Structure formats: structure tokens, C-alpha cells
Amino acid sequence: MKTKDQIEITGDNHISTSVETPLRTDAFKKTDDEKIKNIEHHFKMIMEEIGLDLTDDSLSGTPYRVAKMYVKELFYGLNPINKPKLSVFENKYGYNKMLIEQHINIDSACEHHFLPIVGYADVAYIPKDKVIGLSKINRLVDYYARRPQVQERLVLQILNDLQTVLETEDVIVSVTAKHLCVSSRGIKDKESFTTTIEYGGQFNKPKIRADFFNSLQNK
Numbered sequence: 001m002k003t004k005d006q007i008e009i010t011g012d013n014h015i016s017t018s019v020e021t022p023l024r025t026d027a028f029k030k031t032d033d034e035k036i037k038n039i040e041h042h043f044k045m046i047m048e049e050i051g052l053d054l055t056d057d058s059l060s061g062t063p064y065r066v067a068k069m070y071v072k073e074l075f076y077g078l079n080p081i082n083k084p085k086l087s088v089f090e091n092k093y094g095y096n097k098m099l100i101e102q103h104i105n106i107d108s109a110c111e112h113h114f115l116p117i118v119g120y121a122d123v124a125y126i127p128k129d130k131v132i133g134l135s136k137i138n139r140l141v142d143y144y145a146r147r148p149q150v151q152e153r154l155v156l157q158i159l160n161d162l163q164t165v166l167e168t169e170d171v172i173v174s175v176t177a178k179h180l181c182v183s184s185r186g187i188k189d190k191e192s193f194t195t196t197i198e199y200g201g202q203f204n205k206p207k208i209r210a211d212f213f214n215s216l217q218n219k
């Protein structure tokens with residue numbers, strides 16, 4: 001068991017333990033509806049514990065709304081059943097330069113504080129035999145963002161999947177995001193944001209990486 005001090009240190013340093021999101025073995029034995037029902041109950045307890053009167057019309061529906069939002073929206077990306085189908089196609093054009101998908105929306109949540117992480121991802125790859133539909137990259141980014149996250153893990157999860165389906169190491173993923181747990185609590189820094197970058201293959205070459213960053217509109 002961690003002490004309360006150790007718990008705070010893990011949160012403020014945003015330490016993650018593995019590339020895989022730590023999940024229970026029985027994570028998806030219950031249906032979404034069962035989860036919503038249980039979370040509704042527990043969230044009601046939290047609201048009552050902080051002193052709110054749940055008989056008030058404005059508050060009475062909040063436990064259900066939060067529960068549904070957790071399961072169906074904010075954290076839908078925990079469940080592998082919701083993973084987008086990453087269909088790839090033969091690279092018939094023989095296009096072998098960099099393809100960049102820029103400014104992909106990131107709406108995530110910090111797993112240490114359950115507060116929003118908002119920002120964007122820039123993703124590029126250099127095709128070999130396979131190419132992927134552009135919107136699939138956006139969907140994959142959204143899928144991995146929609147779970148309690150650590151930003152370093154988010155870029156790795158996106159990178160690993162793209163490298164696998166595209167059958168090439170030549171992929172780069174950059175995420176720039178604001179963490180509300182940094183801006184609205186703790187250090188309360190409103191201006192800072194965090195960038196994480198992971199890459200493989202040809203992107204190990206500084207020149208290729210520079211091409212990528214120089215092509216970004218929002219660099």
C-alpha cells in the first residue's frame with residue numbers, strides 16, 4: 001500500500017508504469033448499462049459526501065449524466081470492442097514520401113487526477129506497401145485518448161498500433177496538450193503545456209524529423 005505522500009508524488013510527477021493501460025482481468029465482464037448503473041450509485045455517494053443535496057432538480061440527474069459520460073464518451077476507449085477498424089490498402093500509387101495528419105483533436109483525461117487533457121496530435125508516416133485511410137488515424141488517436149491516460153503512454157500506444165498495421169517503423173506521433181491538473185490545481189500554471197514525441201525507423205534521422213516539424217502549421 002502506498003502512503004498518502006507517495007500517492008501525491010505519483011500524481012504530481014505523472015508517473016506511468018507501462019505502455020499498456022493497467023486493466024483488471026474482469027474489466028469488461030459487465031455490460032455498459034450495468035457499469036452506468038453502478039457508477040451512478042457511487043457518484044451519488046461522492047456528491048452527497050461533499051455535502052450536496054441530491055433532491056434539488058438541478059443535481060438529481062448528475063450522477064446518471066456523469067456515469068453515462070464516463071462509460072460512453074470520456075472513457076469509451078478503454079473497451080477494445082470500441083477500437084476502430086484500421087483497414088489498410090495497398091500503396092498502389094507507390095507514394096513513398098511523408099504523409100502528415102495534423103492537428104488531430106485530443107480530449108483525454110489524466111489518470112492521476114481524472115481531469116481533462118486537451119490538445120492535439122500530429123502524426124506522420126512514410127508508406128511502404130500499405131496506406132491507411134486518413135480518418136482512421138484521427139479515430140485511432142481519439143480511441144486511445146478516451147481513457148484515463150498518461151501523455152507519454154498515449155503517444156506510444158498510437159505509434160505501436162500504426163507501426164503494426166502499416167507494417168513499417170517509419171511513424172512519428174507528437175502530442176501537445178494542456179493538463180487541467182497542472183493549470184487548475186497543484187502548481188496552477190495556466191500557460192504551460194506538454195509535448196510528447198515518439199518515433200521509429202527513418203524518423204530517427206534528424207533531417208527527416210526536421211522535415212516533419214517544419215511542415216507543421218502550428219509549430
Ligand SMILES: [Zn+2]
Nearest residue numbers: 110112113181
Ligand atoms: Zn494529473
